[in-house]
Amino acid sequence: MIELTDVSYTYPHTVHPALHRVSLNLEKGRCIMVTGPSGAGKTSLCLAACGILHHEYGGKKEGTVIVDNRNVTEYASLSDLAQNVGIVFDDPEAQMIFTTVEEELLSALEHRGLSAEVIEERLDGIIRTTYLDKLRDRSPHHLSGGQKQRVALAATLALGNDILILDEPTSELDEHATERIAEILTDLKNQGKTILLIEHKYRHFEGIVDSLVILENGAITASGIPGEVLKDARIRGMIFPDFSTIHKSHPKLSGSEPVISVQNLTHSYEDVPALSGINLTIRRGEFVAIVGENGSGKTTLVKHFNRLLSPTSGDVIINGKNTRECSIAELAHDVGLVFQNPDHMFFADTVREEIAYGVDNLGIKNRDAVIEAALRDADLSETAAMYPRWLSRGERQRLAIACVVAMQPGIIVLDEPTTGLDGYEALLVIGMLKNLQEKGHTIIIITHNQEIAQHCADRVIMMENGHIISDSGAA
Amino acid sequence: MAEILQYVHKDAFLHRLNPYTKIFFIVLVTIMAIIATDIPFLILMVIALLAFAAYGRVLSESLNQLKLILVMSVLFILITILTMPNGETLGYLIPKIIPLIGGSVPITTGGLMIGIVLTLRFMILIFAFQLFLISTQPRDIVHAMEKIRIPIDYILMFIIALRFIPTLQIEGQRIHEAQLARGFNPGTGVLGKVKSVSPIIIPLVSNALLRSNVLGLTIDMRGYRTGKRTHVRERNFEKRDYAVMTVLTIVGCGFVALVITRMI
Numbered sequence: 209m210i211e212l213t214d215v216s217y218t219y220p221h222t223v224h225p226a227l228h229r230v231s232l233n234l235e236k237g238r239c240i241m242v243t244g245p246s247g248a249g250k251t252s253l254c255l256a257a258c259g260i261l262h263h264e265y266g267g268k269k270e271g272t273v274i275v276d277n278r279n280v281t282e283y284a285s286l287s288d289l290a291q292n293v294g295i296v297f298d299d300p301e302a303q304m305i306f307t308t309v310e311e312e313l314l315s316a317l318e319h320r321g322l323s324a325e326v327i328e329e330r331l332d333g334i335i336r337t338t339y340l341d342k343l344r345d346r347s348p349h350h351l352s353g354g355q356k357q358r359v360a361l362a363a364t365l366a367l368g369n370d371i372l373i374l375d376e377p378t379s380e381l382d383e384h385a386t387e388r389i390a391e392i393l394t395d396l397k398n399q400g401k402t403i404l405l406i407e408h409k410y411r412h413f414e415g416i417v418d419s420l421v422i423l424e425n426g427a428i429t430a431s432g433i434p435g436e437v438l439k440d441a442r443i444r445g446m447i448f449p450d451f452s453t454i455h456k457s458h459p460k461l462s463g464s465e466p467v468i469s470v471q472n473l474t475h476s477y478e479d480v481p482a483l484s485g486i487n488l489t490i491r492r493g494e495f496v497a498i499v500g501e502n503g504s505g506k507t508t509l510v511k512h513f514n515r516l517l518s519p520t521s522g523d524v525i526i527n528g529k530n531t532r533e534c535s536i537a538e539l540a541h542d543v544g545l546v547f548q549n550p551d552h553m554f555f556a557d558t559v560r561e562e563i564a565y566g567v568d569n570l571g572i573k574n575r576d577a578v579i580e581a582a583l584r585d586a587d588l589s590e591t592a593a594m595y596p597r598w599l600s601r602g603e604r605q606r607l608a609i610a611c612v613v614a615m616q617p618g619i620i621v622l623d624e625p626t627t628g629l630d631g632y633e634a635l636l637v638i639g640m641l642k643n644l645q646e647k648g649h650t651i652i653i654i655t656h657n658q659e660i661a662q663h664c665a666d667r668v669i670m671m672e673n674g675h676i677i678s679d680s681g682a683a
Numbered sequence: 684m685a686e687i688l689q690y691v692h693k694d695a696f697l698h699r700l701n702p703y704t705k706i707f708f709i710v711l712v713t714i715m716a717i718i719a720t721d722i723p724f725l726i727l728m729v730i731a732l733l734a735f736a737a738y739g740r741v742l743s744e745s746l747n748q749l750k751l752i753l754v755m756s757v758l759f760i761l762i763t764i765l766t767m768p769n770g771e772t773l774g775y776l777i778p779k780i781i782p783l784i785g786g787s788v789p790i791t792t793g794g795l796m797i798g799i800v801l802t803l804r805f806m807i808l809i810f811a812f813q814l815f816l817i818s819t820q821p822r823d824i825v826h827a828m829e830k831i832r833i834p835i836d837y838i839l840m841f842i843i844a845l846r847f848i849p850t851l852q853i854e855g856q857r858i859h860e861a862q863l864a865r866g867f868n869p870g871t872g873v874l875g876k877v878k879s880v881s882p883i884i885i886p887l888v889s890n891a892l893l894r895s896n897v898l899g900l901t902i903d904m905r906g907y908r909t910g911k912r913t914h915v916r917e918r919n920f921e922k923r924d925y926a927v928m929t930v931l932t933i934v935g936c937g938f939v940a941l942v943i944t945r946m947i
Contacts, residue, residue: 349689540863
């Protein structure tokens with residue numbers, strides 16, 4: 209159904225090709241999973257496979273792309289291609305155009321030349337299969353990242369095309385929600401759909417993947433039956449990162465003083481309770497993982513640590529100071545928060561300036577030495593003069609951490625630091641955090657990744673519906 | 684967060700009206716607000732609009748705009764006082780007690796009047812458009828505009844512009860938080876607000892550009908420009924539409940009569 213032959217592509221104004229002689233043959237009813245490091249050209253491959261590159265982008269193109277037995281250049285327009293191919297892009301927010309979930313799906317159904325009755329019927333069917341019943345009338349802007357991903361998938365399914373291209377459709381989903389997507393895809397495959405899947409989480413999709421493709425630096429370095437491809441130890445490490453190799457330090461915690469103390473914390477957004485009755489003490493030098501499903505209150509909790517949110521009731525004490533009495537800027541000396549999406553914070557012209565921003569805000573001494581050290585720790589010394597947004601996702605994530613580390617806070621909080629990274633990149637990030645812990649920092653991460661939580665954290669806190677339901681380190 | 688100019692899902696009177704009825708309503712209200720200069724009449728229009736909003740159960744959403752309107756009215760009145768001195772002098776913007784420059788900017792009845800009229804007009808326009816946007820799904824707007832032969836590209840531009848408002852609001856908030864977390868201290872008060880805007884603009888715009896690319900592709904891949912469309916859940920012209928249209932026509936005629944007899 210999709211056949212790429214020797215496809216090379218270079219984006220306008222760049223030198224290095226994003227894709228280099230990529231050949232791929234996706235037969236009807238099969239599923240190919242493509243994986244590889246961030247910045248390897250996976251998204252470009254998606255754009256090529258559905259003809260968008262040839263129709264919408266400039267730059268240098270070589271090779272041929274055949275979709276449903278026709279060369280993509282023979283299709284009159286994207287709308288024409290859209291009759292055959294459905295694609296889910298990696299940014300769910302950008303795919304939410306309308307004002308209710310139902311309207312979003314209708315907008316896709318309306319252009320298929322179906323009768324009104326068939327549309328209503330299909331709408332109900334899709335809402336059922338993607339478990340969107342409760343969200344039907346909600347505004348897409350108010351959904352969580354994971355819910356948005358499900359709506360984006362549903363809108364593409366609504367087109368009813370036989371070919372589906374999915375660019376990291378589960379990047380913001382927890383384990384449970386990823387399982388759901390895997391189930392949906394299994395059903396689709398059983399219905400005879402052809403699927404090109406870009407993913408990092410091979411384990412969840414094992415059952416449906418017929419062929420595994422490894423893309424690195426724009427070129428395919430391995431492809432074939434998953435069992436064969438995974439014989440290569442290096443590739444195994446990329447797909448199944450071995451977090452157990454990260455040695456667990458055993459800090460002497462019993463004697464160390466509490467750095468965070470949360471007392472009876474409650475928080476409500478308008479009238480909706482997000483946290484209730486949270487009690488928690490975190491001691492200096494601990495490595496804590498906070499786990500829980502999407503929407504369980506993890507991010508809301510950590511935003512209290514540097515007062516981006518104030519308690520509705522209860523108290524948060526950081527290093528002996530009640531956050532109610534401190535400004536956010538004061539707390540930035542104590543707590544560094546790395547947000548889920550690093551792109552929200554970059555605005556400087558170079559990587560070095562980006563790190564300098566926080567350092568200068570706090571007026572830290574030995575400015576230049578501190579910045580150099582942060583660059584070195586994040587393995588970014590060579591890219592110090594680059595524009596932050598040109599870095600790969602893995603590098604951007606490390607830069608986001610470096611920006612915070614350079615401010616020398618005792619406590620470093622990270623929201624989903626390994627999202628969208630392949631195994632090696634994730635290991636690099638976790639290794640970096642472990643080093644920081646050894647230097648005496650307290651590390652708190654929010655993660656969906658069970659293995660990271662188990663192998664790397666000294667303590668795992670599980671949240672559900674705004675409560676802490678288990679805490680492995682509770683005294 | 685209060686969202687500006689976004690559809691709110693409800694099942695109320697305004698929501699059930701046909702989009703054309705509401706477009707007719709906006710056109711009429713706009714024309715009336717532009718022609719009328721009589722302050723009591725304009726105030727009456729504002730009250731009528733709010734009553735209409737209350738009847739359609741969207742009053743609280745309408746009142747959310749008051750802050751914006753307040754800022755705007757202060758600006759308008761200030762500008763007209765400065766630029767259109769006319770009529771009796773009521774006092775001076777810079778009190779006479781201050782030496783040299785004291786008494787230099789007169790507050791005149793004319794300037795004040797024009798400022799108030801402008802404010803009321805904008806208030807009416809904002810309320811009217813908001814009533815329309817709050818109660819009409821973008822999909823219905825697309826259909827309605829398409830039927831009156833507005834090219835699809837222009838319609839989509841309009842829809843996307845509206846759609847980006849909450850995205851930019853939410854995104855701006857996130858970026859601002861990320862910067863606060865990095866020790867950015869813009870200070871408080873007006874100066875702080877202004878200072879905090881500039882570092883937000885760059886990431887906001889570059890994220891929005893990236894996003895608009897994907898958004899455009901999404902629209903294309905959903906086949907929006909194929910031109911063929913099945914009309915699902917169209918709102919027919921119903922009794923309530925005829926009723927509202929009749930009332931609006933009577934109001935329109937009455938207005939014309941008032942204008943001709945120079946009552947307002």
